[in-house]
Every structure is written in C-alpha cells, then in structure tokens.
Amino acid sequence: MAGFVLRVKTKSGQKVVNGLTLQDKISELKAKLSELTGISSKSLHVLAGFPPKAVDLSKEAATLEESGILSGDTLIVEEKLTVCNGEEKPEEIPRSHIVNSENIVESPGVLMKKIVPADNSCLFTSIGYVLNGKVDLTCASFMREIIANTVAADQEEYSEAILGRPNLEYCNWIQKPESWGGAIELSILSRFFGIEIVVVDSINAIINRFGEDQQYAHRVFLIFDGIHYDPLYLEPLDRGSIQTLFPANNERLLEEATQLAKEAKSSRQYTDVQKFTLKCMVCNVMLSGQVAAQQHAKDTGHTSFGEVAA
Known part of the structure; x- marks a missing residue:
C-alpha cells in the first residue's frame, strides 16, 4: 500500500516511518522502530492513540491492520528498563490506568x-x-x-x-x-x-x-x-x-x-514566593523571594537556584 506513513515521537524528537504496509507484520514494525530509535527490539515500549495505550508487540506475526495501526497514526516509542536477566524492573512498571x-x-x-x-x-x-x-x-x-x-x-x-x-x-x-x-x-x-x-x-x-x-x-x-x-x-x-x-x-x-x-x-500547603529564601547555586548568594531571584538572574546570568529550608 503506497503512501503508508507513521509518525514516531521519542525523547529525541519526532520522526517518520515509511516503507510499511497494512499487511506487514509487527516484527517488521519493531525492526523499523529499533533501527530508527536505536532501542533494541526487545526493549521497545510503544503507545498509540489517545489516551495513549500500549501496543501489543508480543504477537509478532500479526499484521499492522490486525493490530489496529493505520497510516497517519502517531506512535510514542519509549525504552523499557531491564535488569541483567532481561526482565523489567518491578519498580519501573506503573500501576495500570483506567483510560476507558x-x-x-x-x-x-x-x-x-x-x-x-x-x-x-x-x-x-x-x-x-x-x-x-x-x-x-x-x-x-x-x-x-x-x-x-x-x-x-x-x-x-x-x-x-x-x-x-x-x-x-x-x-x-x-x-x-x-x-x-x-x-x-x-x-x-x-x-x-x-x-x-x-x-x-x-x-x-x-x-x-x-x-x-x-x-x-x-x-x-x-x-x-x-x-x-x-x-x-x-x-x-x-x-x-x-x-x-x-x-x-x-x-x-x-x-x-x-x-x-x-x-x-x-492548610498552608504552599510556598509564599514573596518570602521564601533561595540560594544561588553559582555564587552562593542568599536571595529573599522570587522577584529578588529573577533580578539576580538578570544581573548575573546565574539561573541555578535552590530553596533554603526555613
């Protein structure tokens, strides 16, 4: 099928995948995404649609059409973190979300x-x-x-x-x-x-x-x-x-x-931005309030600040 295009969003930017058809397999999509992103095929985590839902990449023999992937879709591609045995770290697996x-x-x-x-x-x-x-x-x-x-x-x-x-x-x-x-x-x-x-x-x-x-x-x-x-x-x-x-x-x-x-x-669950104290992490100057910090940044070019506990 000519003109089949997928947009891919990664942390390094947005890219385009060409050269696939509706009848190509998930395995071929994984190979393309791995080549495009530099992420190994077994570490690919792909989301599609909105709200973003995980695409099942385990059925490698399934076609893109069977998987619901259409030309013009946007895929969000991330890398799964792994440990030495190749399994996902339990702490990196988020609790499931209801999106229906x-x-x-x-x-x-x-x-x-x-x-x-x-x-x-x-x-x-x-x-x-x-x-x-x-x-x-x-x-x-x-x-x-x-x-x-x-x-x-x-x-x-x-x-x-x-x-x-x-x-x-x-x-x-x-x-x-x-x-x-x-x-x-x-x-x-x-x-x-x-x-x-x-x-x-x-x-x-x-x-x-x-x-x-x-x-x-x-x-x-x-x-x-x-x-x-x-x-x-x-x-x-x-x-x-x-x-x-x-x-x-x-x-x-x-x-x-x-x-x-x-x-x-x-219950005062906020920070008074006019009174809290910031420390310039470049020159160690103490500054009172957001306005003072902004002026210091303008005067010196220093933009790294840390809040000082009261």
Missing part, C-alpha cells in the same frame, strides 16, 4: 498527589506522569525541546513582550535543565499533547485551566504550591487501577479539584 471513559465516570475515588523530585523539571516530570503513569526523569529534555521548537516557529505569537526576553534567548533558556516551567510552557504542552491541563493553585485557592477553549476530549490534573508542581491521580476506593486521564466533561472531578485548592490553601 465509559468506566472512568463511574469510578469513585479520591484525588491524590504523587510527589516528584524538586529538580527544576518538576512541571515536565508531572506531565510525563499523568500521560504515562510513571515518574520518568528523562522526559524533561523532550518536552523542553518541544517548547523551544514551538516558540521558535512562531516569533509573532511568542514575542519578547509575551516571553519576557527575546525569542531566541528564551529558546536557549528553556532547554537548560535548571530553567523552571510555568504558564507559557503549560499552554504549549496542552496544545502539543491535545489535552486540557488543570492546575490546582494552592496559593490562591483556584484552578487554572490550559486548553479549556480547545474542546479537548480529556484532561489531566497537576497541583502547584508556588514553586513546585506535582501530578494528581485518582485513587479508587477499591484500590484498583489509578487514573490520571479523565474525560473533559467530568464536572465532578473539576469540582473536587476546586475544593482541593481551597483545602490546600487553608
């Missing part, structure tokens, strides 16, 4: 916070978790590149007035591992992944929605305490599969997220 919207609405549970490392990439790690169900510290560079490419491609929309710095300077800045993400980055990733991102703001006791006007089918939830993002998931009452992807028409969870924001503020 017919079941999600009827699943009672409680929104819970998953703690991710405070390493300046918490926003990206959190989005990786709600999409893939695991804490993957390597996904940040992939998302930073997505953001830089998006901003560079539209210098009119992403002007200096919007970014707070020249377009090229921003593109270089956001790709540095010490640079923090925020509203601009959330809006870009919402558009790229085709999901609404709801952020529970525990400082102001509100929720902020990114992609709300795009009528996306699904939404995810994060919580922000002033300097740090964590992902939220629904812990079911029966201790079954957790959920991080939800139908966008689930108003009950939106109400619960709003209530969570109020509870987090009332």
Whole structure:
C-alpha cells in the first residue's frame, strides 16, 4: 500500500516511518522502530492513540491492520528498563490506568498527589506522569525541546513582550535543565499533547485551566504550591487501577479539584514566593523571594537556584 506513513515521537524528537504496509507484520514494525530509535527490539515500549495505550508487540506475526495501526497514526516509542536477566524492573512498571471513559465516570475515588523530585523539571516530570503513569526523569529534555521548537516557529505569537526576553534567548533558556516551567510552557504542552491541563493553585485557592477553549476530549490534573508542581491521580476506593486521564466533561472531578485548592490553601500547603529564601547555586548568594531571584538572574546570568529550608 503506497503512501503508508507513521509518525514516531521519542525523547529525541519526532520522526517518520515509511516503507510499511497494512499487511506487514509487527516484527517488521519493531525492526523499523529499533533501527530508527536505536532501542533494541526487545526493549521497545510503544503507545498509540489517545489516551495513549500500549501496543501489543508480543504477537509478532500479526499484521499492522490486525493490530489496529493505520497510516497517519502517531506512535510514542519509549525504552523499557531491564535488569541483567532481561526482565523489567518491578519498580519501573506503573500501576495500570483506567483510560476507558465509559468506566472512568463511574469510578469513585479520591484525588491524590504523587510527589516528584524538586529538580527544576518538576512541571515536565508531572506531565510525563499523568500521560504515562510513571515518574520518568528523562522526559524533561523532550518536552523542553518541544517548547523551544514551538516558540521558535512562531516569533509573532511568542514575542519578547509575551516571553519576557527575546525569542531566541528564551529558546536557549528553556532547554537548560535548571530553567523552571510555568504558564507559557503549560499552554504549549496542552496544545502539543491535545489535552486540557488543570492546575490546582494552592496559593490562591483556584484552578487554572490550559486548553479549556480547545474542546479537548480529556484532561489531566497537576497541583502547584508556588514553586513546585506535582501530578494528581485518582485513587479508587477499591484500590484498583489509578487514573490520571479523565474525560473533559467530568464536572465532578473539576469540582473536587476546586475544593482541593481551597483545602490546600487553608492548610498552608504552599510556598509564599514573596518570602521564601533561595540560594544561588553559582555564587552562593542568599536571595529573599522570587522577584529578588529573577533580578539576580538578570544581573548575573546565574539561573541555578535552590530553596533554603526555613
């Protein structure tokens, strides 16, 4: 079948697979993906569709058509971590996620916070978790590149007035591992992944929605305490599969997220960004508040900061 094309997203960027047909086997797809990504065929982990679901690569004799893979589909390709005996590490296998919207609405549970490392990439790690169900510290560079490419491609929309710095300077800045993400980055990733991102703001006791006007089918939830993002998931009452992807028409969870924001503020689960102390990791200067840190970065070019415990 001429013109059969698959788009492949990896942490190193987006690529294209040509030369396959609907009647080719899963084994041939694995060989192509392995050649394209450098990941051994036995370590391939492939997701397709939205919400992303794992593609069964074990039935190597099955055709692409039988596996539901069509021309124009986008595949997300990751590498499974292995130990010396060739089996997956148990701690790397995420708890199963419910992604069938017919079941999600009827699943009672409680929104819970998953703690991710405070390493300046918490926003990206959190989005990786709600999409893939695991804490993957390597996904940040992939998302930073997505953001830089998006901003560079539209210098009119992403002007200096919007970014707070020249377009090229921003593109270089956001790709540095010490640079923090925020509203601009959330809006870009919402558009790229085709999901609404709801952020529970525990400082102001509100929720902020990114992609709300795009009528996306699904939404995810994060919580922000002033300097740090964590992902939220629904812990079911029966201790079954957790959920991080939800139908966008689930108003009950939106109400619960709003209530969570109020509870987090009332119990002071936030950092006062005007009063917390930061240490410049380059010159060891102590700085009081976010504004002081931003001014220091502007004056010195230093962008690596660590919070000092009270």
